[in-house]
Amino acid sequence: MTTDAANQYSQAAKINERISRLQQHGGDADRGISSLLDAIAASPGEVLYLSEADTRWTTIGLFGPVLSLLPAEVDEFLERDLSLIELVHPEDAARSVRSVDDAIRKRQSFDITYRVRRHDGGWRLLRDRGKAIQDVQGRPRLLVHRLTLVSATATSTTGEEATALRALVSQLETEQRLTACEIHDGFVQLAAGALMHLEASDVANDETREAKRWLREAINEARRLIGGLRPPGLEEAGVPAAIDEFLASAHAFSDIPVSLHLDAAFPRLAPTEEMTLFRILQEAINNASKHSKSERIRVRLRHVDGLVDAEVRDWGVGFEPERLRRSGFGLVSMRERAKLLGGQMQVTSAPGEGTIMRFRFESAQ
Template sequence: MLLQHRRIQKEVRDYRDRLEELIAERTAQLADEIEVRKQAHEAVKAERERLRHALDLQETERRLIAYEIHDGLAQQLAGASMQIQALRAMVGNASSETSRAFDTVQRLLEDSLREARGLINGLRPPSLDEYGVEAAIEELISRKGLGQEVQIEFQCELGCGRMAAALENAVFRIVQEGINNARRHSRSDWIRVALSARNGCVRIEIQDRGIGFDPSTVNEGRFGLQGIRERARLFGGQAVVESGPGKGARILVTLPVTPASGG
């Protein structure tokens, strides 16, 4: 009986020792897995920050080029247009041929100035920095020629004040690319853009009622959609594309709200 009791005690000790070894091994494995996941998370975070920094640099370059065009070429064209008008007034009753020449030069200067301003707005709309993303999108939609080709409805219910500059820029670029994508591919005569803020996120919806497409077949074809998804991912958000042949398209983007820094 005593021998049997000792044997049972030994088996219990052996089982306990083995169990402790297994627990120690599993604990070490879990620690390794946690470390690997932590390193992977840090690597993804670092890559995301690197790409966001690259976007910031790109936007800075866009802003500088826009300012250079505004302060250089656009001002020179505006000045030349004023000089032509003054010269025409000095000439007085000019011949019809001279008047036509003045008209031609004036029209060319005005067209060039309009194109220069279009370049400025395309690179970096001044209203984005001065008044925020809502004003910049309104300006984008009301730009001459855009509203004549397609009806664009814009609803904005952000109600969260100014956001961080990088986030406002991301929202603007996503809307800009979404509108461009719909105009190029959807054949729709109507586009709806809606912005709202809820649960700490800004929500962007871009919808058309065009020919539609299969979202699974355009990952490598429509760079605009790729850009929208990538921007959303870089800001910790997500982009969902809903469409089907003959069903129009709907792009829904959610981004965590980052308030503007005080100052």
């Protein structure tokens, strides 16, 4: 039996198994089977992905031009137990699973977008429209995902892909702000209360002193995480103030002087532009501090006639950009963020010659 034939047989067996489970409950089971068959029949030209109704989206079967959207063959999903969620961008995976779970709970269809890995190591944006196939008792038995590519128009950077990416980033930033609030109002407050009780206690020994030290470190670490999730100063004062506060609070830079050069009258930008610019600068500074072994880092930020020009430079060990084009997740993330603003991310580096990361885009303000 050929590999393709074996795959088809395996998928058919799994689908027949699910249909049998629906039939076992009798009564209105035909409605669930009909929904499944309608979903399969209603997706010409799309990739149809059938999965278990679990948080991993465990593969049941795939149909359509799989390699046009996903970086894996059908047999990799079926024989190696690869699931769709494993190919989704780490920043999008948890949100996507939650959205599908919410739709299942409300007995609604879902319509979400997320990034999946390409063959070259980059990311492409997919739209996933689907629903849960339920039995007569309302229990989800499997998920039907109808996958299509969200493609950019050839004539405009504000086409469907750019619009979807902006909405995606906006949603991610909203979720990060909510997470920051939950950490602050939950863990930080509880830890601070425990620390106050310990400090007010009359008991003083090595164990209590050690407990207080660990609590202080945990509170400081939580506040550092909050600063990364919700950049202080960004909403109130813009990118220059947020970067300045980020540099002042980032312990990783204590051994490497970081200088900030910016236009005195750098203007406020659109919220999406400010957040995207801040995240790119943050990632570039993190990369330089962790990997460059440079004695200094320079951050320059300019705004001239509507053009925003940001640069992070170090004088460290450098690298060959081509070697990191596929595996450098930080660089891929920065390029994807630059893309949603219609901007350009340029990396100039060579072994022993340091690195310059430059990001430019036309501001909408």
